[in-house]
Amino acid sequence: METMLSxxxxxxxxxxxxxxxxxxxxxxxxxxYARTLAARMYAGRIDHDLExxxxxxxxxxxxxxxxxxxxxxxxxxxxxxxxxRINGAILNGIENMSEKxxxxxxxxxIESDRRDSAAAAxxxxxxxxxxKLADVAVSLAMGFFLEQPxxxxxxxxxxxxxxxxxxxxxxxxxxxxxxVHNLPQKExxxxxxxxxxxxxxxxxxxxxxxxxxxxxxxHTNALAxxxxxxxxxxxxxxxx
Amino acid sequence: MTSISSVQQIVATIRSGMGGPVPAKxxxxxxxxxxxxxxxxxxxxxxxxxxxxxPEDPKRGRKAFRIFLxxxxxxxxxxxLINDPQFYQMVDKIQxxxxxxxxxxxAIEQATAALLNEKPSA
Numbered sequence: 001m002e003t004m005l006s007x008x009x010x011x012x013x014x015x016x017x018x019x020x021x022x023x024x025x026x027x028x029x030x031x032x033y034a035r036t037l038a039a040r041m042y043a044g045r046i047d048h049d050l051e052x053x054x055x056x057x058x059x060x061x062x063x064x065x066x067x068x069x070x071x072x073x074x075x076x077x078x079x080x081x082x083x084x085r086i087n088g089a090i091l092n093g094i095e096n097m098s099e100k101x102x103x104x105x106x107x108x109x110i111e112s113d114r115r116d117s118a119a120a121a122x123x124x125x126x127x128x129x130x131x132k133l134a135d136v137a138v139s140l141a142m143g144f145f146l147e148q149p150x151x152x153x154x155x156x157x158x159x160x161x162x163x164x165x166x167x168x169x170x171x172x173x174x175x176x177x178x179x180v181h182n183l184p185q186k187e188x189x190x191x192x193x194x195x196x197x198x199x200x201x202x203x204x205x206x207x208x209x210x211x212x213x214x215x216x217x218x219h220t221n222a223l224a225x226x227x228x229x230x231x232x233x234x235x236x237x238x239x240x
Numbered sequence: 241m242t243s244i245s246s247v248q249q250i251v252a253t254i255r256s257g258m259g260g261p262v263p264a265k266x267x268x269x270x271x272x273x274x275x276x277x278x279x280x281x282x283x284x285x286x287x288x289x290x291x292x293x294x295p296e297d298p299k300r301g302r303k304a305f306r307i308f309l310x311x312x313x314x315x316x317x318x319x320x321l322i323n324d325p326q327f328y329q330m331v332d333k334i335q336x337x338x339x340x341x342x343x344x345x346x347a348i349e350q351a352t353a354a355l356l357n358e359k360p361s362a
Binding site: 005111114115116117119122129130131132133134136137138140141142166168169227230231 | 247248250251308310312313316318320321323324326327330333334337338340341343344347348349350351354
């Protein structure tokens, strides 16, 4: 498909000398070709989650990139040059979309794991609903601290490291992270996999040769131990 | 760990501020805690925050539960966090997570009804 637009050589010369209208004509003129490549890739797709419009969007991006990089003086036909870049842009786009979907899916599973684990506090008998909800909230707070990246070096030297967070909040986060090292082995592994490496419970279960339910129990226990340890090292207690 | 008495004190403070049953006056000059000490920092804060709620506000229940959450977490983690924007960001996230779980949400509704001195909706 080595067709050229009428007057294409003149359009290229104008485009390369900065003529925006010529550039626009070239894009419009080759848009059908980009659509053809998108349709070909779409017909042979193995991922059925993306729409044709997504393929077309990636192809159009590839076409525009090709147009800006093409040098007519090199002697190659534009469509020969552009076909590799357009196909590459489609493949890159599919890959990026797939990665994002995997990330979103993993994130949802992790959040679901944490809600399930926190909700376990509701199952206990003998406590009133307020105490149970307080336990759920504090358990989620421990998870919040663990999820924060560890960037506490020289806190004393750089108390302004995060202007939106007080030194106390940062010290509390650091304390929780430090206390992870004192957890029993299984609790430590679950916390490290889940919070530091963002691994859902089902994958941790496979890695550790346990059931997902058991991992959830270990996770709940780990947060309870961290809560107790954090409380015990807190310097100032609550004054009522 | 936030002791049962702490949680119950928080609940009692919120409920009395919401117009619920207040213990009969016994001649004490100020509200006291379980050890007989005067109510300080957080107890006063809860009272002030509850008083600032508009009785006609349709979100009054959710706001009362939010005050409960903040109070419990400050009691557990330290009152020094009270002026920290990241603390409130954390509470936002915790409340959102809790409300997205139907089991926890049911418990929240029960607790909110108790804070408002209402019967929980069916």
